[in-house]
Amino acid sequence: MNFIGTHILSVSQFDRAAIEEIFVVADQMEPYAQRQKVTRVLEGAILGSMFFEPSTRTRVSFGCAFNLLGGEVRETTEVKASSISKGESFYDTARVLSGYSDVIVMRHEIEGSVDEFAQASRVPVLNGGDGTNEHPSQALLDLYTIRKELATQGKNIDNLRIALIGDLKYGRAVHSLCKLLTLYNNIHFTLISPPELALPASYIKAIKAAGHDIVESNDLQQSIRHADILYLTRTQEERFPSQSEADKYKGLFRLNQAIYTEFCEPNTVIMHPLPRDSRIDAKELDDDMNNNPNLAIFRQTDNGVLIRMALFALILDVTDQVDKHARNVNWYTAKRF
């Protein structure tokens, strides 16, 4: 795949070779993300960051990734703070903002909105999440995390046993991850959700067509016994027709340390795209697991910076220049990793 100048809108753009290329570059970004080295390779470049839906880690880690490569970030958050609230089209907004930026990352609640925006943009656009549809950078960082976690156990992604738990209907992180996993061999999917929030049929069809097996269940405890990875999600309540409808599904599947100890294999890795819903009536991933060494949720968020740096370096064609612009840091750096 040629990354230079391309939009990143869907994980369907990638094959295994492209994913491997991203992961190799992500590995090279570690000294920068860990604050051992500084590079200014994107000095003068501007990222237009447009998050029209709530976001903490995707928005900030895209921004940090760009800053860590030496570039600057111009940010718009919320529809009401932009001229979209005055009726401006994606076309006009994209034409305007692409005149101010070298690359744009965008999140919006409407499926397909980022594609529409990209068509009018004169610079590459990265999809930071479009409604229930896709979240490509999240899926890449999740897969990168899965690969790293499994490597510590002498396993690789082929033959993975993964249980996806919670709101599989509206969760775009799950949708993109399922698509990426179909590229590997012999993946065992266990889909644990209320029937009303099951993974949409098109994804199930694609998984089966690629030769993987799927078990669907709504019994958490019995279905997590033989998994390498548990991938939990919160109820995407903002996507439901009403709050009362969303509330029906809150707290139905909860993982805590007692359940983990009783039902999981000892090294089962726990993942979640975050945010986890820590309100008392939800708690799909209890904070009594915070000291469990197999809890990978904050390794996922750290890996997000590496993956997003890699995407920028590949799209803006600077992968072989990053180290040339490097120097050691000259401030106190706390041990983060």
Ligand code: NCD
């Ligand atoms: C996810 C998202 O926005 O789709 N969060 C994220 O980007 N890490 C998942 C979620 O909001 O539940």
